[in-house]
Each structure stands twice: as structure tokens, then as C-alpha cells.
Amino acid sequence: MVVTAADTEPEVPREPARRRRISRAWLLRFVVAAASGFVFYLSFAPRPLWWLAPLAFTGFGLVLHGRRFRGGFGYGFVFGLAFFLPLLTWLLAFLGPDFGPWPWLGLCLALSVYFGLAGWLITVVSRLPLAPLWSALVFVALETPRTWFPLGGFPWGRVGFSQPEGAFLSLASVGGAPLVGFAVCLTGFALAALLLRLKSLKATFRDRNALKVAFRDRRALGTAAFVVVPVVAGLALWPTIGTGAQDGERTVATVQGNAPDIGLALQGQRKLLRDNHLAESERLLDDINHQRVPRPDLVVWPESATTVTGPDPQLDQLVASFGAPALIGGLYRLPDGHAQNSVIAWDPHTGPGARYSKQQLVPFGEYLPARKIAELVTPFLDSETVDMVPGDGANAALNVARTKVGVFVCYETAFDYPARESVADGAELLVVPTNNAWYGPGEMSYQQLAMSRLRAVEHSRAVVVSAISGVSAIIAPDGSVTASTGLFTAESLVGRVPLRTQTTLSDRLGAWTEYGLLALAIAGVAGGSVLRFRIRGAQRTRRAQGTGTGEAAG
Template sequence: MLLRTFLALAAGLTLSLAFEPVALPWIVPFAVGALFLTTRGLRARSGWLPGLAFGVGFYFTHIYWMRESIGLDAWLALAGIEALFYGVLGSVTAALHRRRLWPAWLAAAWVAVEVLRSGWPFSGMPWGRLSFAVVDTPLAPALPYVGSVGVSLLLAAMGALLAWVVVARDRERLVAGAVTVGLVALALLPALAPYELEQTGTATVAVVQGNVPGPGNDILYDFQQVTQNHVDATVDLAAAVGAGSQPQPDFVLWPENSTASDPFRDETVNAGIREASAAIGVPILVGAMVDSGPDHVLNQGIVWDPVTGAGDRYTKRHPVPYGEYIPLRRYLTGTFGKLALVPRDMLSGTRKTPLQVAGISVADSICFDIAYDDGIFDQVTRGAELLTVQTSNASFIFTDQIDQQFAITRLRAIETGRWLAVASPNGVSGVIAPDGEVVAVADPRTTTVLVEEVGLATAVTPGVRLGAWPGRVCTVLTLVGLLLGALPYRRRSTLPEPEPAPTDTTHDKVLS
């Protein structure tokens, strides 16, 4: 067991190398296959140990940036919780190894646990999905066909098949190898026929990165200057448009926390937004913190029209637990860890329809929303023509988090087949094409305005149409596999002991 646990730990560390900053995605199936091998031959009651070791090796490394940016306590707590899910996966795969066609059952189990931890507890943590590593690989064109969950399933299946190749014997190994090659070929087939949506029009978008004063990693260090930086950059853009050196944008995109105080209560902030929108003469999608009573706050993208003022709004759907709100606050002291830094709970948004910005249907996401499927899929299936992301990565600006999130952002452009514009106060801001190509990007910690023409599309990719169904099917299959394994065990444990055969005493008497 010690050797299995050590190998599982090494496999988890290896999987972390598939993501930024190292970005070696080809190792994903090998790391997953190694985990499956360490649980083979174990009972469910002991399979959790190598599974947990894998989770520790992977997740504590994958989100190491949280230790540097948010704090040691948050890093330990979140990584520890996520590692427990891999412990559960270890027990589940140990049980499913006994089923016929076990590689298929194991791949389904991986996805089921991945989907579970992406939404629970509280709002879950999708970071570390297998599919989030593939944006720069030949597997990326499969995203519009099967979605990010479907790509995770393909990768998990490759890992399971590699494990089968290792344990198979003689002729069976040839079959395992042929099936593995066949699956890889099938997964790469979309690269020969990329899914492209027909453009229904174009728009010009201006992405404003105003920069963060001071140390650069604290959005609240001088939040009024952060807002002023975005106002000044937009006014300068208006002057460039007037001079003919820049095209007139259809709308302007500001990042999350471009106003860290309520623009409806703070007169200075309100006046700055009105100045910028009047200068540019088109709507600005402002990222604002809006009061919602004494105990709550809303993180919103607000369409600010130069004539009518504030209008359509998107509210962040997935606030970060213990970062933007405190679950079970009543049971915790406000001085524990960094809870004192979150005096008010951020409320979750429920909007499913896209914003209307300058006559364009826009699917907005705020920061970590980009890692979740629901908000994006809801808006795209309801007519969104363009994706925008308003994010505030100042807390992570000196860490690898910004590169991991930007990779996920690019994945969403590929998956939905849409252009995407992302604005951050000081990085990473950019404009991304539907094939994941970064057509414009701002250097971190600079004041930059990106003005780009983007395409619009209304059709929906098959991957988005599938929505949550791949995850649901994998979850049901996993439960069925576990149930089928439990039934024979229950029958064996409840069968009565066979009665002993009767003794022929007559024969003994005759012999005597």
C-alpha cells in the first residue's frame, strides 16, 4: 500500500504539470491512467488512500497561487477539501475495477466526481478539470462538438485504456492497444473538420485595462484611482477616435472592480462614469460593486448608456466562498483567518438571458464565472452573439492564476464558437477568436486600450447544446456500476450456510 500511495502522489504531481505555468497537456492520460492502476486490486475501503494521495499531489500544487495571494489558511482549506474528492474517486474506481468493461466505468467515474466537485459544496471549484488543459492541443477542436465535460471524458477514457494496456495479457493487450489508438483517432478527428459557426455580423469592441496603482496586487489600495484610470483611458480613446487614429467602438468593456464602490451612492464614481460615457458616446459595460442592504453586496456588470444612464445588468452567479461571502457565517467568528476582510456577503445572480449592449446580445461572465458551465450556456442558448468576461485578477497578478484563468477563457471561446473580449484592471485583458487564437492582448500592469473588430454569431454548437447531460449520464452510470457491484456482494453475504451431508451409519456397522 505504501508503494501505491507514493505512486499516486507522484501521478497527482505529474497531472499538475499539464496546466499553466508548465502546460504539458499530453501527460494528462498518463497521470490519470497511473491513478487507476494504483487503485486496481484494492477494495473500496482501502482505495481512498491512493486516491487521496493523488488529490494532495495534484490540487495543492495546482492552486499553489492561492497561498501566495489569498493566504495559507485558504490554500490549505480549499486544496484539502478538493483532495478529499479524489479520495472518494479512489474508492469508487477500486470498486469499479471488478466490472466488465472497467475502463469505461472508470472514465465515467472520473467525470462524475469532476462534475460533483465543480458544483459542491457551496458553489464548488471547477479549477483543474482535465479539459482545461487542452486549449493549445489538437484535441481543442473537439470542444464545440462535445463540450468541456465531454473532452474531460475523452481524456479520462484515454487514461483508463492506457491502464488496460498495462495490465492486459497477450492477445488482450493487442485489443486494448487497438481500442486506445481508435479512441485517440476519434478524439482528434474534429481537428480535420473544425466546427465553425456562420457569422451574422460584426462589431467593434474597446477593452479598457486601466491598471492598479500602488503595489498592483490590491484593488482596494486606491480604488478611486482605479476608477479614474478607466475614466481617463476611455476619454483618451474618445480623443483618438475624434482624431481618426482609432475606429469608433460599438461599446466599451471595463473590468470587474473598475468601480469598487457603489456608483449609485458614490457621486465621484458616478460623475466619472458619466464623463467617460459622454466622451465616447457609446455604452460602457461597467464592472461595479453595488450595495444591497447593510449585510450584502452585488458584483455586477452594468450597461451604462451615454444618454439614459445605467440600464441592463448581469450579477455574478458564482461568488467565491470565504473570499466574497462566508458560508455558515453565524457559526464562525469574524476574526478567524481572513474572514474579517469579508464584512458583507456577496449575493449570487440568477440571470439566464444575455445583456443587450448597443443592440448586441452579450453573454457576460464575471471572474470565476468563466470556469462554470451554467451561466455561459444559459446565455448562449438564449441568443448571445458575443462573450465578454469582466475580471479582477489584481490579487493574483504575481501568480500563475492569471494564466490558468486566461486558458479557461480561451477554452470558452472555442467551446461556444464565439468571439470573446476579456477586461481586467491590470491583466490579463485581451480579445480571443472562436478558434482560441489571441488576436490582441494587453501587457500586465499597464494602462492599455484594445480596439478590435469581432464577429457575431447566433447558432449554438453541439457541445453547448449537450449542456449538463454528459455529466449527468456519467453520474448515473457510476451509480449503476457501484450498485451492480454491491448486489452480488449482498447476495453472498445473505445466503444461508449449506447443511452438512448426512452420515451413512449403516455402512459403518456392516464393516464392523
């Protein structure tokens, strides 16, 4: 027998080749998931690229197509990590080189788990009819527990906050941030489903134009409707967004005293903050007295611009010089030595009066949820540090300058309930004192400003943002910014704002919109689970019947 070279060469197995193809497909999906997460980040302020958000969910939807549980979680986690890492880089400026990147990385990893859970649950509902609808519900529903856990919640980066302008923003007047986020996700997931359907039709009808076939395909038409309807609904609502005064107007001044951009070194510099705001207030007074700007009806100082421990003759004199009441953001010392982050109504004749105290405190900054752990990651405490005391929601709308002024402070902008409570208490104008001086010249202040713009539309109220170091702004009830300051500058804004009394549908529905979306998502996941078990049961039955037939034939 003649032995040839071909006989001696081992046969190349096919399995490794198949694995290589799978590996390339996995890599492609990984890259698309990461790119989609980064595109989602690019849709956030300060960039006016709101339309990128639905496209990000289109890419995410394409990646999740046909995936199982593990793949759904993994790609969702990658999507989240590519989003949160750049979104929260301002934490690095806050922490500085001494702490390194570990708190930032830890928070981003924890938040990305929610996106991973979303990807996992989307694979559960993907076989249901109207799959894009259920996918959008699942993703937005997981923003609700993110406002609760961990450590009181961290809702930064909610989908709705990517829309301070554009087609979807008007939906905030109907259902707040949850409805805006749902509309964005639905558009994106539906576009992904439509592209997959067109690809399927093209493969089925190779000799026909897929678009022509799609016009006669009810499934494709239904999916296309999910792409178009949220955009059309948002555009159709814009004429209903009221901006006119309903109870007169007020001239409001906000004082931005500024702070040095020194990150954590700003700790303990409360006297500097106070001096800066006193100096800028004096400059504003000079402009008023020389008629360079109109005399305000209300003056606003930002969050923690001073410390209030008792009578304050210097502030009494300053407010009296304006001849108008002021809202003073300050650290208010209670008789027992504890402190509250408060906004105090200061009358030019009678001095300090009613105050609103911040309810949603910042973990590791204003209170310590786990002191032993906190000592490892925060510079804000020592053995004698005492937690701030949260407010109880009293005086959510302060009577000042013949106006009901709703107040919510800094971090509270990311949560739905503080602004909602102030409007329910009769607020005709909203004021947001804030201190972002810790976070450097990055994007944090602009991200927070975008939230205030959404709140303006959600509640149909003008919003005045008063910041220590910027961005301070005056926002119209339609979310447009009529005046703003730069970062790390000493500036003042004076503007005329309308007072409004009409409540929006979002105000009347309150949290029911959010909980309704959550309930629908839970129902979808339950339905998807039942359908999956039925499909698996049917497959097992068919396999068993096939085995039985084969044995009988044998």
C-alpha cells in the same frame, strides 16, 4: 550431543521479509500516485502541455490496479493532494503571511477527498468488463458534486480545464467540459489497462512478442480502441468548429487599468481602481483620436472597476467621448444598502441601463456562508459587513451595440450554467469581466483564461476577457487567443470579433451530458458492487464445500 552455532541461532522468520517487500511496493505506489498528480498539475495553464493529462491518469490507473477500497482511497487522496497543492498556490499570494498556509491547506485537503473517493469507487468498478470506461466515468462524475459542495462548490481544476488547446478541446462543442474531461480520463485509464494487458501477455507467452500476441487478443484490441478513439474523435471534430461571422462583426475594446500587486492591501482601494481605469480609458481615447487603433463599437471595463451608487456624470462623459456603448463592471449599490457585483450597459446618450449581476458568488469573499467561522479565515468582514446579493440570472445576454452580448463574471467561468444561460438568451458574443488582482503574478489568471478558451469552443462564440490587472484577451470561437495583455500592466486591447448565432450540440444538450455521465457512473458502481458480492459469495461457497469434503474424508 554437540551443539553448533547454527543450532543456537534463532531462525529468521519469513514474515518480516514479506512485509519489507510489501512496504517497498507501497512506497513505489505512493511515489507514482504523487508523481502522477503533479504531472496532472503540469498539464494546466500557463504550460501548453495538455497531453500530460492523459499520461497522469495512466500513472494513476497503474497505481490503482489490484488495490482494495482503503488503498484506492489513499492513493486517490495522494494523487489529489499532489495536484491541488501546486495548482492553488496563488491562494498563498492572496492571503499573505498574516494568514499562513492553513486556508490553502484546508481547501486542498477537502478537494483531495473527492479524488480519494474516486480512487475508492474505481476499485469497485475495476472488475467490470470495459473497466477503463467505468473508471473514467467515476472520476468525471465526482466533479459534479464538487460544483455543489462545500460552500456552493469549487470546480477549479476540473479535468476539462487542462485542455484549452490540443486534440480533446473540440469535444467541448459536443458535451462541454464534462465530455472533454471524460475523454482525457478514458484515454489515460485505457492506456494503463493496455500496458497491464501487454505485461500479462508477455508473462504468458514468454517465447513470443507481446505486441504480436496482442494483435490477436480481443481484450487488448478493445482496450487499445479506448486509447485511440477519444483522440481520433477530437481530431475529427475540429473541421466542424465554426469561426466565421454569421451576423456581422464588431470591434471591441477592453480597458485594463491595472492595480498594484499588494494582495489583501488592495482591499478598500476602489477609488484607485476607478482612477486607473479612467486614466487608461483616456489613453485609449487618445489612440483612437489619432487613428492608432480603430474606433470600437463596444468598450468593456473589467469586474469591480468602479462603484456605482447613482448618477455618474464622469462615466457619462467618458462613454460619450467614445461615441460607443460600454459594459462597465462595478459594485452596484442597491437602495437597501446591499451591493451586487454587476456589469452595466452604459449608453453614450442615455447613460446606465440594463445590468447583469453575478450569480455565483465567491464564498468568504463576496458572501459569508458561516460568519463565525469566516471571521477566522477572511479579512473581508467585520461586524458591520453585509453580504453581496447574488443575481437572479436576468439579462444574461445584454442588448448593447446592436448585439446580444452574453456576460458571466470571473468565478462564474468555472461553472457551466452562466455561459450556457447567456447563449440560450441569444448571446452572439461572450464577455468575461474579471478581477484577479488579489492573487499576485502566479498562475491563477492563466488558469481562468484556459476556462474561457474552453467556453469559446463549447458555445462557438468569440470571448472577450476583460481583467483589472491581466490577463485580458480576445479569444476566437475555436479557443485560440488572438490578442492578450500581460499581468500587472495598464493596457488596452482593440480587436474585431465575429458574431455567431448557431448553437452547438453542447448548447442543445445542456446539463444532460453531465448528468448522463453521472448516471452511467452510478450504474457502474452499482454493477461493480453486485459483482463483488457475487464473487465473495462464490468464494465462501467454495471454501464451505472444501471444508465439508475434508471433514467427510476425515
